[in-house]
Amino acid sequence: MFRILIVEDDKGLVSLLEEHLHKFGYTTQAVVNFEKVQSEFEQFAPHLVLMDINLPKYDGYYWCRQIRGSSTCPILFISAREGKMDQVMAIENGADDYITKPFDYEIATAKIKSLLRRAYGTYAGTFNERSIEVEGLTLDIERLILSFKDAKVEISHTEAKIMDELMKKSERVVSRDRLLEKIWDDETFVDDNTLNVYVNRVRKKLTTLNINDALQTIRGQGYRLLPNWGSE
């Protein structure tokens, strides 16, 4: 499993990051002694480093240069500074990529995954990610295929995002706002009416898999996916 070293002095942020990374199966360690980042790095020998810039004693640039003296391991900066110069500085000091605070989990994990893939050329460690399954109903997010028993149906990118969200929170209500936010794309904006259209398409596709009335509308709140097909 991949090991990730977190060089960040805010404990709250560290514990949230660790918790999130553990979900993806990464092993993490947070730096405790900010005067000996280099030796903690050497002991833990991580596959990737998450580095803050503002640290006690020395800054992230300094530690990045130190690490670069002995290792080419990917270093991802996470910083509140969003100036162009700061990013340039980070890259010049040996960073591989840069995210600014406050950031989304999705962006952080996407960048971590891409860095690991580039450095170690493998898709390992991304389990539990490319498909999601609820009571036999499987969504393959990469191939955009929804399957149940022997039946399969192709779905669009947007429909997959809706299904993904509903399946992750199956049996619970997902608000319209959240779905809108998830399917909002740089290219197309989805307003209320369009969301209704998409949800209806998802319903139809579920019907072709012989799943009926599983996607419920909860008035004034949102939608809910009830796994009513499991008992069949």
Place this chain on the structure above:
Amino acid sequence: MKLFLREQLPLFYIYLAQLLVITLIYRLDGHRSLAVSLYACLLSGCLFIGYLIYRYLTNRSFYNRMENPLAGSEDFAGNNQQTPLAEGLQHLLKSQFRHYQKDILRYRHKIDDHIQFINQWVHQMKTPVSVIHLMIQNEDEPRLHAIGDELDKLKKGLEMVLYTARLDAFEHDFVVEALDLETIIRTVTSSQKRLFIRSRIFPVIRMEGRIGIASDEKWLSFVITQLITNAVRYTVEDNRKIHFHGYIHGVNGVLEIQDEGVGIPAGDLPRIFDPYFTGENGRNFQESTGMGLYLVKQICGKLGHRVELESTAGEGTVVRIIFNLTKL
């Protein structure tokens, strides 16, 4: 010259009075020759005029200097025609100038320190904001949505503080490059998707071809975010649109941001770009700082863009940013 004459006028009167007094005394004493008196007056007058001319010539540059106001706070120097008065004044001005300079320097230091403090503080505040942001990110409860909304406001507030503090040091902090207007707008609107969704107001983007503009991405994004925030805030009804229209007009690229909101009362229009001016809308809506449009105007000015705003109360507002075109 005028100042000199005004200055010497009392002396002139005194001199006349004195001439009169003296001729009168001689006359009363029995010297009745008018010609001699006139001759004496003439001689004395010549001396007097000679004195005035001498005074004027030696002090000419001093008087000139006094008559022309200073353009800036430059030193009172370059006067080589020294009379005691001029010298004294110059000395005084010089010492005063030095005092002011010291004061100004001290304040500049203070302001620099303050700006640095603000910068640091904002960056420190961003960590707790990120922590809350991460904590509520995967939750979907109304209560946490509300926290998310407040958090967004907090983020906007921090950004505004940061950008306001940076405005003075603008010259060190911008990079002009060729940007695709559409990409910028799509990026900014996506980054504000929560705001749009929560207020049930959606953007409509219409671009007439690819428009390449010369600007700084970070500052321009901030400007557009400000305009979006305003547009959304002053749109009261749900399911309205905010239109982003990009087109080429002559040698310029134009971005039009049009909302269907409450508009701005005609009486407020002349002052909307003033700092801290909130106007009537500011009283009716919360969270107006009056700084948004001021910053927009200032930043656009520094980036070399022109801003125009038209508004009809009750119908909406159009903001136009006019750019210089560039090749992508």
